[in-house]
Amino acid sequence: MNLYHYASPSTFYPWAGKLIPWFAALALILAAAGLYIGFFVAPTDFQQGEGYRIIFIHVPAAWMSMFIYVVMAFWSAIGLAFNTRQSFVMARALAPTGAMFTFVALWTGALWGKPMWGAWWVWDARLTSELILLFLYVGVMALQAAIDDPRRADRAGALLNLVGVINVPVIYFSVKWWNTLHQGASVSLTRAPSMAQTMLWGMLIMALAAWMYTIAVALARARTLTLERERQSEWVRARLEGQP
Amino acid sequence: MLRFLFTVVRRDVLLAARRRGDWLTAQFFFVIVVSMFPLGIGPEPGMLRTIGPGVVWVAALLASLLSLDRLFADDYRDGSLEQAMLSPCPMALLTLGKAIAHWVINGIPLLLIAPLLGIQFNLPAAALWILVLSLAIGTPILSLLGSIGAALTLGLRGGGALVTLLIMPLYVPALIFGAGAVEGVLSGSGSEAHLSLLGAFLVLSLLLAPWVSAMALKVSVE
């Protein structure tokens, strides 16, 4: 198998186009199943009442926000090492979705915090790290938006992404350290006591749905980016005859 | 190799000495930012003592960022950056030298001013000493990580604000360990752990930052 064959834009484009509907359908089915488990199968939590059901969004979103950053760094590293343009396109296509999930994790964290802690925002280690992760996403996107030359934008963003991914564990550790010194342990969203088996399943299925959604959206975005970049090439010109 | 590094540092320090106005601006920026906080918060001594370490550290971050966007930009504009990049010595030494020079020019003065500002915030002598020590370990980190941001944003519109956006999140560990060390003294829980972690972070950035900013420089100049 020749990897470079799949790395070429003219094979990637139709290939991604075929995959997107499948991933989108999977995302829908899994989300429906996850929500069904989350709302109708999982029992009421004896401590947090019905409010805990936010975790079916919050935890998968928080996982995704971190995974996507790491996946982006993976594509960035591949792009820098092997000089494959399509890898940078993938890294770039993932960033907005990652930022979206980070925002969702923060938003749902705040909505969970209000009834549980009595405040919309608490400087909890997880929420704080998530906030800094949002800054990291915004930084990469702002840098790429500020550079006109796509080649330079790709590489600069990839470097920043890699520096960020080395730094994320340090940041997480430092924030955790800071938090234990200043506040002591607090109730955490994921350490919900006596997590029922069904809750765990609901979360996992929702996380899978989020994965499928991310893949579908990232491929779609990568397709548009590819189209824009390869506009001079013959295959794009031939494609333009058809439907968008 | 060492001679090359030394030349880079000496050259930047010489240039800063010829432009003392710019240099003084950055130092006064630090002093003024720190002095604004009591005016905004109120002169209650206990309160000032609690926020003092954090305020001084945040102001140090801002002051280092203020001068960062010009780290490579001036040399880029007049072409001397290209010449330095064509030198037979490895480019990571160039970026390391630039970061060291930035620290000598902007970091060391902060160490000297910080105790005076600490007194304004009612910090006891032991805490002042740790404040200076934490800044001594921490400000090189700011220069090193900052050089990555400066290299990435070289020649872009709105480079200054962009550097802040890119680099501030990376500064978080330095801020937490640095300010935490001083607070450790104030609360009596000790500062060794914080300082060792800060030192480890310095070693990590010393090992990685020059390479990354050399690569970033290559990407930006190309």
Next chain:
Amino acid sequence: MNWESWQTFWAMGGYGLYVWGSFGMTLLCVAAEIGLLRRHRLQVWRRLRRMKTWDAQ
């Protein structure tokens, strides 16, 4: 089944605002992302087509 009626379902045991606020915002974000993506794609498509007709002339 957890819920006796739709009313108790929407009330979420008093946590309705928080739970539906979370799920609603997520839905909004996902819808916005897909909408923006589609719009961007159409824009690019139209622009490239226009450029192509110019080139042909």
Next chain:
Amino acid sequence: MPSMFSANELVCERGERLLFSNLGFDLSGGEALLVGGGNGRGKTSLLRILCGLSAPAAGTVRWRGEAIGRTRERYAREMAYLGHANGIKDDLSPMENLRIAAALNGRALDVAAATAALERIGLSRCLDLPARVLSFGQRRRVALAGLMTAGALLWILDEPLTGLDVEGVALVERMIRDHVVAGGLAVMTTHQPMTLDGLTPQTLSVGT
């Protein structure tokens, strides 16, 4: 004569635009190459690729038979580049500029040699003035003095005659000629006509 400096099948892209493709040449000691072509055709991009500041989209540049990326250190020692910007710091005097530039290049340059070069290029009166007060042409001359003291075998010059007066142009032409006659190599772009007595440089036209 063996080839010292060569390039083959160079391709350069800026953004999505193809600037040039399939460009090549072959130079040996004592030869010069004059790069021609209109504005925006990629002359400067070509020179930046030749000196290693940017990478070509395809193709290789070879120095003494080896790709310049592989022999970076040696190539950097034997090559001197003069770009559009002079690489002169406004806050330093011409003397300091020359000596610091030499040190950054891994060479030591004593005061006597620097003075001699600056005098030869006609700047004996400005040795200790900050470069800020010099005129554009004078600053260009400082950069050219740096080129002379670099002791490089290969000169890559981007518009070396810009901003110089008649006397300066003659001086630089003589400089380049002496360098090439002594066995050196020179690659340059110019918009002005350049006369190198007794030398016919190879020419290369850039553009798709």
